[in-house]
Amino acid sequence: MPISLEQPFDDESFDEEKINFLKNLQANILKGHGREHVALLFLKIKDVGGTRLFLRDYPISDAYTQHIEVENFKKNQVPGGIIYLAFLSKAGLDVLGHGEKFTSDQPFIDGVRNDAAVLDGGETKSWQTELLEQSHVLLLLAYHDEVELARTLGNYVADFAVESSPLSVVYVQSGRGYRNADGEGVEHFGYVDGRSQPLLLTSQIRAEKIARRGGVNHYDPKAHLEQVLIKDPLGSSGFGSYFVFRKLEQNVADFKAAEEVLAHKLHLQGADKERAGAQVVGRFEDGTSLVQSAEPEGAPVTNNFNYDGDAEGGKCPFHSHIRKTNPRGSSPGGLEFDKRVQMARRGITYGVRLQHPDSKEFIDQPRDGVGLLFMSYQSSIEQQFRFMQTAWANNPDFPSGNVGIDPIIGQGQSNDHQWFPQYGSTANSVSLLFKGFVGLKGSEYFFTPSVNGLKNI
Ligand code: HEM
Numbered sequence: 001m002p003i004s005l006e007q008p009f010d011d012e013s014f015d016e017e018k019i020n021f022l023k024n025l026q027a028n029i030l031k032g033h034g035r036e037h038v039a040l041l042f043l044k045i046k047d048v049g050g051t052r053l054f055l056r057d058y059p060i061s062d063a064y065t066q067h068i069e070v071e072n073f074k075k076n077q078v079p080g081g082i083i084y085l086a087f088l089s090k091a092g093l094d095v096l097g098h099g100e101k102f103t104s105d106q107p108f109i110d111g112v113r114n115d116a117a118v119l120d121g122g123e124t125k126s127w128q129t130e131l132l133e134q135s136h137v138l139l140l141l142a143y144h145d146e147v148e149l150a151r152t153l154g155n156y157v158a159d160f161a162v163e164s165s166p167l168s169v170v171y172v173q174s175g176r177g178y179r180n181a182d183g184e185g186v187e188h189f190g191y192v193d194g195r196s197q198p199l200l201l202t203s204q205i206r207a208e209k210i211a212r213r214g215g216v217n218h219y220d221p222k223a224h225l226e227q228v229l230i231k232d233p234l235g236s237s238g239f240g241s242y243f244v245f246r247k248l249e250q251n252v253a254d255f256k257a258a259e260e261v262l263a264h265k266l267h268l269q270g271a272d273k274e275r276a277g278a279q280v281v282g283r284f285e286d287g288t289s290l291v292q293s294a295e296p297e298g299a300p301v302t303n304n305f306n307y308d309g310d311a312e313g314g315k316c317p318f319h320s321h322i323r324k325t326n327p328r329g330s331s332p333g334g335l336e337f338d339k340r341v342q343m344a345r346r347g348i349t350y351g352v353r354l355q356h357p358d359s360k361e362f363i364d365q366p367r368d369g370v371g372l373l374f375m376s377y378q379s380s381i382e383q384q385f386r387f388m389q390t391a392w393a394n395n396p397d398f399p400s401g402n403v404g405i406d407p408i409i410g411q412g413q414s415n416d417h418q419w420f421p422q423y424g425s426t427a428n429s430v431s432l433l434f435k436g437f438v439g440l441k442g443s444e445y446f447f448t449p450s451v452n453g454l455k456n457i
Contacts, residue, residue, distance in 0.1 A: 238450025
């Protein structure tokens with residue numbers, strides 16, 4: 001039976017068809033690769049023939065190998081090897097002579113530099129110079145061992161520096177994950193990140209249903225493959241995915257100061273002060289969702305909640321980052337629509353921080369040099385990443401009039417203050433303009449080809 005995109009992928013039993021499907025799909029799309037260290041190589045094509053040969057021989061990681069490695073880790077605790085992924089921008093596809101095959105996604109076709117609505121102030125002024133240059137190919141390497149990864153990266157960089165190399169390096173970006181004391185991945189403002197994802201594998205959906213994970217009766221994150229995959233325009237039988245990259249710099253010192261101001265305005269004392277930042281994110285630092293609890297409940301946190309019991313936004317404000325980016329059925333579009341906008345987020349933090357050796361709390365507060373390498377897979381940039389960023393996060397009137405922009409990722413000129421409630425009631429809400437702590441340093445839209453599509457390019 002051919003694999004249907006109108007359902008999740010059943011990874012609990014295998015036949016030849018399913019194995020071949022995964023072998024022709026790049027790793028990391030259906031499930032995150034889980035490695036703590038990442039290197040991104042942004043490249044420009046100098047020689048088309050040589051680039052084709054390079055891509056043919058590149059040791060691309062496929063989804064089946066990823067599956068086997070995950071099983072091996074579960075049984076024997078042996079970590080998987082280096083992950084090798086590859087992506088092509090529209091400009092790169094044009095140089096390789098395949099650009100005209102891509103007709104379905106307008107933002108991808110036009111390129112992110114022409115997509116003013118997702119740029120800071122509509123321009124690329126905030127970008128670092130290296131990322132202003134249009135890249136053609138992106139290679140992503142990931143591994144658990146930082147030194148070994150650096151060695152492999154160094155070899156690639158040295159090869160690309162040779163005059164006769166078919167590709168040259170535009171920019172190298174490294175990323176590294178941080179974990180809190182519970183072992184959960186955290187972003188630089190100190191909050192658990194990545195807990196809520198559309199689940200594309202039946203094994204993950206099954207795991208989410210067990211009580212310890214919280215169940216799925218209030219929010220079911222099950223998603224169909226069509227949410228992230230499209231038929232690869234480059235390959236006769238394979239599937240690919242659109243990939244969004246955004247380098248988002250985080251001003252931790254000013255964000256933390258703004259959290260303090262908000263706590264003061266809300267008259268929060270002691271441990272309750274944590275609720276200020278939670279009203280910005282929608283979850284406490286440990287991941288506990290604000291709509292479920294007035295205080296952090298500790299790991300494991302559940303993803304099984306919706307906003308049915310919080311129609312006024314008295315617990316979790318409408319503007320909070322997770323309510324804006326996933327209204328879970330409380331938007332005018334309804335549950336199916338809200339779920340369809342979701343993408344597979346595979347970001348990782350960049351920059352170095354100091355962590356307390358025991359509590360694992362960050363003990364420094366940088367103003368720059370740290371942030372999130374936001375990366376996401378989707379079947380439509382237009383209807384997923386771009387829609388989420390512009391129609392929801394940047395829109396002060398979403399989900400209803402004058403709620404303000406997303407205080408973390410919202411962009412644009414809106415100076416509508418957000419309203420922050422006393423927990424459980426909007427009666428004595430206080431207003432504050434909470435914005436400007438995340439800046440865009442560069443971005444690119446890519447396509448993730450199937451394995452065969454890449455080999456035969
Ligand atoms: C520096 C930038 C960002 C930070 C610090 C950040 C932080 C977070 C945190 C702490 C969570 C909660 C954990 C979770 O539910 O997984 C989260 C969730 C989420 N974020 Fe972000 N994020 C950033 C950028 C973005 C961007 C650019 C987008 C998309 C345009 C985005 C979309 C989402 C979505 C969809 C969720 C899950 C919401 C849910 O299902 O409840 N984030 N983010």
